[in-house]
Amino acid sequence: GENVEQHPSTLSVQEGDSAVIKCTYSDSASNYFPWYKQELGKGPQLIIDIRSNVGEKKDQRIAVTLNKTAKHFSLHITETQPEDSAVYFCAASVTSGTYKYIFGTGTRLKVLA
């Protein structure tokens, strides 16, 4: 079945450094890839998304890249700040009109001041 692998599971960076989280998906028909940030005790919040007809998308300090050939997509956070500390999830759309997504297992990002 469809699968999304996410790495690393935990990531610690110094404030101001960059953080990169990588995901690999299995369904070659997946064409939509959202990223979510989950703070403690809250639901995941969408932070950026990318569609398959685009290779890269940026929103201030956050960027996502997509390599459809390799079935990889990555989240890049530059100039990290303590408030970026959270759990980040990637997801990939599932085909066949089910309106479902497969989520990665999450990355706990700690930004050290």
Place this chain on the structure above:
Amino acid sequence: SQTIHQWPATLVQPVGSPLSLECTVEGTSNPNLYWYRQAAGRGLQLLFYSIGIDQISSEVPQNLSASRPQDRQFILSSKKLLLSDSGFYLCAWSAFRRGNQPQHFGDGTRLSIL
């Protein structure tokens, strides 16, 4: 703007008791609705999703059920809770039968079974 509400925020229930978690969406019509469970430190497991009042799909065999009594209301139920039902339950919505659209999550219900 659209909002999603889940309640209660926390719940402690004894084994064998019934369960009812409620989710309501405002500001949109005919949303796709989803129930997820998140175990501690784990990813999101899709339990049920619905693309219409009479269309609810179950993803994982379990002693939970879902109902959609109104267009923007989604309820997660159990007749008898098990210890393994403990977890963080999340409701989400997405735009009506539109692919490539984000899901928007509520703030969840933390369920502890004693």
